[in-house]
Amino acid sequence: MPMHYLYLVLAIVAETIGTTALQASQQFSRLWPSVLVVVAYGISFYLLALALKFMPVGIVYAIWSGLGIVLIAIIGFIVFGQRLDLPAVLGLTLIIVGILIIHLFSKSAVH
Numbered sequence: 001m002p003m004h005y006l007y008l009v010l011a012i013v014a015e016t017i018g019t020t021a022l023q024a025s026q027q028f029s030r031l032w033p034s035v036l037v038v039v040a041y042g043i044s045f046y047l048l049a050l051a052l053k054f055m056p057v058g059i060v061y062a063i064w065s066g067l068g069i070v071l072i073a074i075i076g077f078i079v080f081g082q083r084l085d086l087p088a089v090l091g092l093t094l095i096i097v098g099i100l101i102i103h104l105f106s107k108s109a110v111h
Contacts (some may be wrong), residue, residue, distance in 0.1 A: 007048075007050040011043075015040070015068045016075065018040030026109070056108055
């Protein structure tokens with residue numbers, strides 16, 4: 001895996017951890033989850049910046065935000081018991097399809 005994709009994947013993981021901690025922080029009323037939010041987002045943005053050295057911002061942001069949305073929806077379902085209705089599942093599926101189209105067919109995405 002090229003380093004820029006590794007940076008992007010790790011940025012997505014860090015962002016997902018930060019967003020999960022954001023829910024656990026209960027609107028920043030719990031100290032350690034709140035600290036984890038700040039640290040995880042800081043790491044995520046740093047890694048995102050590294051990926052941007054090699055890839056266009058639109059492509060990086062589409063993949064980062066799209067996969068982050070899908071992962072957080074799955075975590076919300078598994079960890080927090082948040083239910084997804086059919087339109088939500090269809091929308092998340094379209095996000096994944098969009099990311100696959102960018103990755104597989106776009107000449108803008110650096111491989």
